[in-house]
Amino acid sequence: xxxxxxxxxxxxxxxxxxxxxxxxxxxxxxxxxxxxxxxxxxxxxxxxxxxxxxxxxxxxxxxxxxxxxxxxxxxxxxxxxxxxxxxxxxxxxxxxxxxxxxxxxxxxxxxxxxxxxxxxxxxxxxxxxxxxxxxxxxxxxxxxxxxxxxxxxxxxxxxxxxxxxxxxxxxxxxxxxxxxxxxxxxxxxxxxxxxxxxxxxxxxxxxxxxxxxxxxxxxxxxxxxxxxxxxxxxxxxxxxxxxxxxxxxxxxxxxxxxxxxxxxxxxxxxxxxxxxxxxxxxxxxxxxxxxxxxxxxxxxxxxxxxxxxxxxxxxxxxxxxxxxxxxxxxxxxxxxxxxxxxxxxxxxxxxxxxxxxxxxxxxxxxxxxxxxxxxxxxxxxxxxxxxxxxxxxxxxxxxxxxxxxxxxxxxxxxxxxxxxxxxxxxxxxxxxxxxxxxxxxxxxxxxxxxxxxxxxxxxxxxxxxxxxxxxxxxxxxxxxxxxxxxxxxxxxxxxxxxxxxxxxxxxxxxxxxxxxxxxxxxxxxxxxxxxxxxxxxxxxxxxxxxxxx
Numbered sequence: 001x002x003x004x005x006x007x008x009x010x011x012x013x014x015x016x017x018x019x020x021x022x023x024x025x026x027x028x029x030x031x032x033x034x035x036x037x038x039x040x041x042x043x044x045x046x047x048x049x050x051x052x053x054x055x056x057x058x059x060x061x062x063x064x065x066x067x068x069x070x071x072x073x074x075x076x077x078x079x080x081x082x083x084x085x086x087x088x089x090x091x092x093x094x095x096x097x098x099x100x101x102x103x104x105x106x107x108x109x110x111x112x113x114x115x116x117x118x119x120x121x122x123x124x125x126x127x128x129x130x131x132x133x134x135x136x137x138x139x140x141x142x143x144x145x146x147x148x149x150x151x152x153x154x155x156x157x158x159x160x161x162x163x164x165x166x167x168x169x170x171x172x173x174x175x176x177x178x179x180x181x182x183x184x185x186x187x188x189x190x191x192x193x194x195x196x197x198x199x200x201x202x203x204x205x206x207x208x209x210x211x212x213x214x215x216x217x218x219x220x221x222x223x224x225x226x227x228x229x230x231x232x233x234x235x236x237x238x239x240x241x242x243x244x245x246x247x248x249x250x251x252x253x254x255x256x257x258x259x260x261x262x263x264x265x266x267x268x269x270x271x272x273x274x275x276x277x278x279x280x281x282x283x284x285x286x287x288x289x290x291x292x293x294x295x296x297x298x299x300x301x302x303x304x305x306x307x308x309x310x311x312x313x314x315x316x317x318x319x320x321x322x323x324x325x326x327x328x329x330x331x332x333x334x335x336x337x338x339x340x341x342x343x344x345x346x347x348x349x350x351x352x353x354x355x356x357x358x359x360x361x362x363x364x365x366x367x368x369x370x371x372x373x374x375x376x377x378x379x380x381x382x383x384x385x386x387x388x389x390x391x392x393x394x395x396x397x398x399x400x401x402x403x404x405x406x407x408x409x410x411x412x413x414x415x416x417x418x419x420x421x422x423x424x425x426x427x428x429x430x431x432x433x434x435x436x437x438x439x440x441x442x443x444x445x446x447x448x449x450x451x452x453x454x455x456x457x458x459x460x461x462x463x464x465x466x467x468x469x470x471x472x473x474x475x476x477x478x479x480x481x482x483x484x485x486x487x488x489x490x491x492x493x494x495x496x497x498x499x500x501x502x503x504x505x506x507x508x509x510x511x512x513x514x515x516x517x518x519x520x521x522x523x524x525x526x527x528x529x530x531x532x533x534x535x536x537x538x539x540x541x542x543x544x545x546x547x548x549x
Contacts, residue, residue, distance in 0.1 A: 001090060001198075006026065007266075007444060019033045022139050029325060029539060030063040030064065031063075031064065031244075033060075033063055034060040034063040034064045034067075034070075037056045037057075037059050037060040037063070037452070038056070038060050038070070040056050040376075041053045041056035041057045041073075041478075042074070044056060045077070045165075045169070046169050050077050050080035050081045050165055051080075051081045051117070051234045053077055053081070054074060054077040054078060054080075054081035055081075057070055057073050057074040058074055059075065060469055061074055068160065068202060068204060068205050069162065069205060071159040072160065072162035072202075072205040072207065072247065073162045073163075073203075074163045075162075075201075075292055076163060076164050076165055076207055077165050080166070081165075090516065092372075092517065098520075100320040104384060106334075114470045118129050124529070127223075128200070128221050128223055128269055129200045129201060129202050130200055130549065131159060131183065131200050131203060131204070131206060131549050132160050132203040132204065133157035133158055133183045134156075134157050134158040134183075136182070137180045137181055137182050138156045138157070138180075138181065138182075138186070139178075139179040139180060140153065140156075140176055140177060140178050140179070140181070140186065141175075141176075141177045142175070142176045142177070143173060143174070143175045143176070144169075144173060144174070144176075145170050145171045145172070145173060145174070146167075146171050146174070146190075146194040146196065146208075147163060147167070147169065147170070147171075147383070149174060149176050149190055150163075150190060150196075151193075151196070151207050152188060152207075153176075153186050156186075157183040157186070158204065158316060159183070159204055159205070159206060160204055160205045160207055161207070161208055161541060162201070162205060162206070162207050162208070163204075163208050163209075163364055164207060164209035164210070164219065165456050166206065166209070166210065166215075167196075167208060167209060167210060168210075174193055174194065176189075176190070176193070181296075183549070184549050187206075187549060188546075188549075190483065191211070191547075193478055195210065195211050196208050196209065196210060196211055197210075197211045197215075197216070197220070197544075197547055198549065199219055199220060199221065199547070200549060206549075207219065215267070216270075216545075217268075218446075220268045220269060220270060220547065221268070221269050221271050222266065222267065222268050222269070222272075222401070223266075223267075223268075223273075224264065224265070224266045224272075225255070225265050225276045226262045226263065226264050226265075226276075227262060227263045227265070227276055227279050227280060227283070227484045228261065228262045229256075229261050229262055229263060229283065229327045230283055230284075230286075230305075233283060233286070234378070235470045235518035237286075238256070238263075238283075241279065241282045241283060242254055242256070242263065242279075244282065245275050245278050245279050245282070246275075248275075248276065248278060248538070249271050249274050249275040250271065250542075251265055251266075251267040251271050251272065251275045252266065252267045252271075253265065253266040254266075254275070263279060265279070268545075269547065269548065270539075270540070270545035270546060270548075273548055274537050274539040274546075276393065277535070277537045278537060281534060281535070281537075284532070286375040286376050286377070286378075286529075287376045287429045287524065287526050287527060287528040287529070288373065288374070288375050288524075288525050288526045289305065289374055289375070289376065289427040289429065289435065289522050289523065289524055290371060290372075290373050290520055290522070290523040291371065291372045291373070291374065291380055291425055291427070291437075291520060291523075292369070292370075292371050292520070292521045292522075292523065293369070293370050293372065293382055293423060293425075293518070293519070293520075294367065294368070294369050294370075294373070294518075294520075295367070295368040295369075295384065295421070295516070295517075295518055296365070296367055296515075296516070296518075296519065297365070297367075297514070297515070297516050298363075298365050298513075298514075298515045298517075299363070299365075299513065299514040299515070300361075300362065300363040300512070300513050301360075301361070301362045301363075301510070301511070301512045301513075302359070302360075302361050302509070302511045302512075303358075303359065303360040303361075303509070303511075304357075304358070304508070305356065305357070305358040305359075305507070305508075305509075306356065306357040306358070306506070306507055307355075307356065307490075307504065307505050307506035307507050308459070316347070348533075356506070360367050363408070370382055370384075372425070374425070374426075374427055375428065376427060376429050376528065377427075377428065378426070379424050379425065379426040379438075380425050380426075380427075381422065381424045381426070382421070382422070382423045382424075382425075383420065383421070383422045383423075384420050384422075384423075385418060385419045385420015385421060385422075385444075386418075386419050386420060387416040387417070387419070388416065388417050388419045388446070388455075388457075389414045389415070389416055389417075390414055390415055390416070390417050390454060390455065390457070391412050391413070391414045391454055392413050392414055392415055393412060393413045394412035394413075417444065417457060418442070418444065419444050419445060419446070419457070420444065420445075421440045421441070421442075421443050421518075421533060422441070422443075422444070422471070422478050423439070423440075423518065424439070424440040424441075425437050425438070425439050425440075425520065426438040427522060429524060429528045430530070431530075432470075432524075432527075433469050433470040433524075434467065434468075434470075435467070435468050435469070435470060435522045435524065436465060436466070436467050437462050437465065437466050437474075437476075437520060437522065438465050438467065439462075439463070439465070439466065439476045439516065439520070440461070440462075440525075441461070441462040441463075441464050442460065442461045442462070442477070443459070443460045443461075444457055444459045444460075445457070445458055446458070446460065464476060466520075466521070468521075468522060470522065470523065470524050471521065471522075471523055472521065472522075473519055473520075473521045474519065474521070475517055475518065476518055476519070476520050477517050479515075480513075480514070480515050480516075481514040481515075482512070482513045482514075483511075483512045483513075484509075484510070484511050484512075485509070485510045485512075486507070486508070486509045486510075487507075487508045487509075488505055488507050488508075489505065489506050489508075490504045490505030490506060536549070
């Protein structure tokens with residue numbers, strides 16, 4: 001036997017023994033099987049067999065369920081695979097080899113019931129996905145077709161790209177050379193040079209598609225955003241702002257939710273986010289002002305009384321005897337002046353003089369303080385007083401004589417008039433510390449008279465404009481009511497005697513002052529529009545809108 005034949009016999013015996021004892025024919029791992037399926041799927045994609053590629057990617061995804069890149073490629077091919085898939089012919093029930101038809105089942109036997117919490121959770125709106133790559137900047141000097149460029153750039157930042165089914169498999173070779181850029185700049189630059197746009201699918205996966213209007217409508221995500229409306233904004237201002245935003249961004253849907261007082265925008269993400277930012281900038285425009293108002297009422301009174309108080313009344317008493325009876329003198333009488341003698345004796349009470357000097361001083365102060373808030377150009381009104389009903393229409397006729405039945409008398413109609421002080425202030429802001437206040441003050445009160453049962457209301461008005469610095473007081477209105485009175489009294493006409501008359505008179509002097517002041521101090525609590533910094537909003541062009549990542 002030759003040596004070669006001997007060696008061949010030994011190798012054959014060893015292989016046969018290995019097969020018998022199970023040492024040969026080891027099965028591939030799931031990762032290796034998935035790699036083989038991915039290779040076949042790529043070949044099917046290049047051959048434009050989307051349905052076969054979709055099935056191969058789905059099998060590979062089943063072997064590697066944690067691979068998000070496979071799921072992204074499978075979802076990108078789903079629409080094209082559905083168009084290329086062939087319809088399955090119906091099975092003839094008469095065929096003996098055909099499977100038995102499925103039994104009829106009630107829906108409650110198949111579907112589980114959802115709780116209220118599960119149903120509410122399914123309707124919660126989620127934010128659009130954003131990419132979460134590796135931080136840092138990278139330097140690029142690459143050359144290749146669009147697909148290879150996206151693959152290499154995404155690999156640098158730890159991302160996985162998937163491509164739309166209609167994206168061309170190859171193209172012109174492009175040199176991509178940019179130093180020191182982050183992932184946003186890199187992807188946006190690739191979008192510009194390859195005529196593509198990127199749609200984030202998850203934190204690590206994004207899809208690349210050709211930048212055409214049809215692909216934008218089909219693949220770009222639509223979102224709904226809500227912007228709260230400031231309470232100090234009028235309906236006219238809000239309408240003008242919404243119209244400007246709609247014309248600038250060309251959004252599809254914009255509505256005003258009056259129940260929750262917010263603006264709702266619905267459109268593609270490349271339009272909705274710039275519209276939201278522009279709406280927030282325009283609604284934050286009017287500057288707000290806090291007005292501190294004080295009403296001060298100061299009254300003082302000074303009353304002085306001085307002079308001599310002489311008795312103006314005298315009593316006469318008979319001091320003789322009547323039938324041996326002597327009259328008694330009242331105990332309160334201390335001094336008598338007697339006249340006559342015997343039976344003609346009379347007595348008069350002597351005059352009493354009292355020197356006096358009295359002074360009474362009173363002072364009062366009433367302070368009312370209030371704060372009102374307004375925005376530039378909008379009036380703020382403050383009313384202090386009562387609302388008084390005033391009849392505007394009533395039935396005043398009489399019932400004709402001989403009228404049978406009941407005559408209907410309509411009830412009166414009336415309105416409420418604001419009595420008291422009403423202050424209306426309109427602020428205008430100049431720069432950081434200048435404020436102009438247009439002040440209108442009115443005072444209404446009942447005159448005490450009426451016409452046909454309708455009271456007459458008196459009204460006083462005061463209009464002015466003042467220029468102040470921020471946090472500076474100003475007295476914008478005031479009412480002074482001074483009064484001085486003097487009265488003189490005395491004994492008969494003796495007080496009129498020159499010099500000597502001062503001993504027989506009393507003088508009362510009353511001096512009163514009442515001052516009412518209205519003071520205002522403005523506080524600017526937000527910057528005016530010309531002092532605030534406006535942020536830049538990147539929107540792209542009309543044909544190539546900017547898509548945030």
